Amino acid sequence: MRQILHIDMDAFYASVEQNDDPALRGKPVVVGGPSRRGVVCAASYEARPFGVHSAMPMGEALRLCPKAIVVAPRMARYAEVSGIVFEIFGRFTPLVEGLSLDEAFLDVTRSQSLFGDGAAIARQIKDAVRRETGLVASAGVASSKFVAKIASDLKKPDALVVVPAGEEARFLDPLPMERMWGIGNKTAPRLREVGLRTIGDLARSDPRRLTGLLGSWGREVHALARGDDDRDVVPDVAPKSIGSEETHEYDLTSREAVAESLLDRASHVAQRLVREGYWARVVTVKLKYADFTLLTRRASLSEAVSDTQSLYEAACGTLDRFPLDGERVRLVGISTSEITDVAPGPTLFSDPAASKRRKLEELVNDVAVRYGDVGITRATLLRQK
């Protein structure tokens, strides 16, 4: 029988903030953009009794809980803590499927001879997370992803809910159907109208009736409600490439204009690499000319990089290999490949500027998360906007 764990960090962003700043502990903390028009990214458990929850407009959150302390998100820090948590997951099984920074499925079926059954592994993971990060996680243990996810969510925070094999249907039966992913404000009223309230009600319905109410999705809902879910845990793999390209409204006619466009593309690509926690070792530049001829040139770097400056320099280094005299360029793109999540280690001739550039990139990313994409950019690129 499969043993699937769903592990979910409790109030992750807010808990990281409380953990890093003792002055916030025990107080209602709301993470989100500081303006009243911003949105709540996360709320601490102290804020939740007031009705504050994530995705709520900040203005509404502060009306419900005027004493809440608003903290701006620090995505780079959350990614760092998430890295530690996922490293802990990796000690127990290679089959880890991350859903976000704070949530993952683990298939521990074949780890049981080493670490004990699913419940024992979940307990060890919760302990290790608490010991190594000071944070609290909830875990669900079941024979499928669907049931494990519902289980982990049932008794938050600091929960461990185990659904033994064969008990799936009985476990799901009394739960309100809104616990199912995808059944929310739009779908639930339609189902309630016809007298369906619990997951058990859905399981006992005629699948054709659900298809009538929900469309093709009805069949899947019916199967899941009965606890039938054979989806595999798909381990995370680094993407093959991350890139960005832009078709210009007016053709670019000078090397300087192409270089400037490359800087803009490099900045986009760097932001994506940083946000997703990657570094790349190969940079490919793509130019499409006015006659739609497409040329690409690549540069492979000795060190995987993730900052605008390094990507831009590598990209510009390829320009000598493109015909540019008297040419008209309509599209400029940069794509990166040989992507890794392993941060480059120290080298014989360490360049102190390299780690600073990554830090700058993380800062730019934080600003973008707080204020949107207009927050911060390079002066050179301002002329374009």
Next chain:
Amino acid sequence: MELTVAKKDLLRLVTRMQGVAERKSTMPVLSNVLLAVDGPNALRVAATDLYLALFGRIAGEVHKGGSVAVPAKDLFERVKMMPDGPIHIATQDNSTTTLKATGSARRYTLRGMPGDDFPPLPTPAEGSPTLALEVDVLKALIDKTHFSISTDETRAHLNSALFEWDGDTVRMVTTDGHRLSKMEVKVEGRQASATMLIPLKAIQELRRSCDEMLSNPTAGPEGKDGKPTLQITQSGSSAFFQGGGMTFSVKLVDAQFPPYSQVIPQGADKTVRAPRVAFADALKAVSVAASERTGGVKLSLTKGSMRITSESPESGDGFDEIPVEYSGPNMSIGFNAKYFLDVLASITDDEVEVSLSGELDPAVLRPAGGTTKSDASSDRQFLAVVMPMRI
């Protein structure tokens, strides 16, 4: 242009031109080989990518002067298919070139470009200093160091090898930032001073030149004692290597090689002496199971023994153990196995010495004797520095 040359001679030069002619250049002529009549009884064959240039002369029976540039790959494939013996080469006014076997019906026609379109080849300035170096010495320098040249074309100073002539020592140093190799050979009685940064592509070509001259010693003029010798001339920003009937010129990298002597650890306090072949064998075996992402293996030293382990979340663990000479404290240190294997494969000694300090400090590998043909002889000194990795 019209002349007759021996297939064997032409094929030898045209083969070598393949590594230099640039197929992807924005200048189409650079994907060609220049064939030019040079005096009453010689043909000059040349290729260049504007950074490297290679040219040679072969004897021929000239009927009519002139020159033509023909696609390098096409020419190579056709000359290779010619029967042994003389080949008759003739060009028409529109640069169409005919190759015809003498005494056989086999014939090719090639579309060429006027020889005048070919860029001028560099020549050393009059009176530039010239040094003579045995081909086997240059080959040893390159063989022991080429693998740690960085392939990062955006960093020209690492994408090249440092060649130094320092008193009576010639030296080559290469590094990619994670490892460094240094080979020195004493050339008694020849004092000189020179520093050149030779780009990777040129090092690969030089290596081929050396191999060819050593395997085919009749190809060109020889040194005093019968050993094949290269004449090295530095002129302006270029260096010229002449030997084996060919001249190879390279535009040197105009950059500063990193201060390499500073990163060669001096005060390592732990020394391991390991049997080279067994060490390489164990490393190769354990690295099969290393994480694909890092290629890392862990070396754990205890008195008299080295354990080599690898762990991969995807594919499990690997383990091996070999006896070594070691009497220091227990320690563990992680490395990219490939970096060690490249070094171990380049040396011939039975024993290798690894000097270590802390687990985050670079290791130094040196050949440690045990064979008659040692790399650690009094006139040859090799060492490699490898940065550790966190495991």
